[in-house]
Amino acid sequence: MERVATTGPVVDAVLMADGHKGYSMPVGGVVAYDEAVSPVGVGVDIGCGCLAVRTELTYSDLVQLAGEDKTSIKPLVNRIYKSIAFGMGRTNPDPVDSPLFDDPRWEAIPAPVRGSLRNLARQQLGTVGGGNHFVDLLVEESPEGKVWVACHFGSRGFGFKVAHGFLGLHAGLGWEDAVREDMDAPPVVFSLRSSIGQDYWQAMSLAIDYAYAGREYVVGQVLRLLGNPKVLLTVHNNHNDARKEVHNGQEVVVVRKGATPLFPGQLGFVGGSMGDISVIVRGLDTEENELTIRPTVHGAGRVMSRTKAAGKRKKIDGRWMRVGGEVDWEAVRRSLWERGIVVKGGGADEAPAVYRPLSQVLGAYTDSFEVLCTLRPVAVMMAPENEFDPYKD
Incomplete structure (x- = not known):
């Protein structure tokens, strides 16, 4: 983060409490630039974020909707899971x-690849990627006990190709040439006064809108399977993007890589691990909120790498498998089931033990926000385990 803060026309930089190592810029990093943007700061999953809606339903309503023995929501979760395309490269x-x-922002993408990239975007709109991307059903801790539907994902293969395409052009390579990824490389920064900076900004903003549209489609799909209940509140924001904002009287470009924007009065959804709480927060007009450039954490933050948790990836009998990990995934699934949490998909690299407790991370902030609602998961849906990821979602 110190290197990021001294590369390019940086006005200010901070690191969130859920911060951990990322490519060039830490996940949880926030940087304000003067007329510049960093494509490695925005990251390859442009526009990744969360959409959460509060419905009029309660948990007992979910049980009724599930049918069958009227004791479990598992049949309902199975129906939802089958209706959504989870996984890497899925259409x-x-x-x-x-x-x-x-x-018209498609014009910012080089003509030779524009058609194929638009076709990929068409095919993947409304699909959920892999990694830590999810669709959840949660119940709020309140007398009403309302059910929330939440999802987390971004711009899929479209955003990945935009990020790598512009990095390739910057390196003097072609759009589709492989760019060497170095975790410790100084961040690439584009001036918005340059043609590549302007083109990247247009393509990036298109990918952000695409991510929003995808999340709205997926949550709408879940709501239809829940009988189209009335939506009482909607919370929707990115945590991987760049936007022009005014801070301390100066217009700057704020790049947030794994940080939820939270201006005074703004609502945000912050998700924990599959066995932990999530929260709805509201920004406060305080010095702490201003000093952190108006964001908060976007999750609990990893404390164990995917390889350490799930093992090294090997191809066995034509399938990508992970072997030698420290987490007993079947034991985790049983434990979550005993706690009333139905899990579809997922794997050892997303087990609760690989993340910090969310309450611990939120506790690092004493005066930036207030927690409006605490949510507990009752269903977690993610991509199946051991899938190869051609887009590195």
């Missing part, structure tokens, strides 16, 4: 149309 079996595919 939507029911392609979604969107005005985004006719957006």
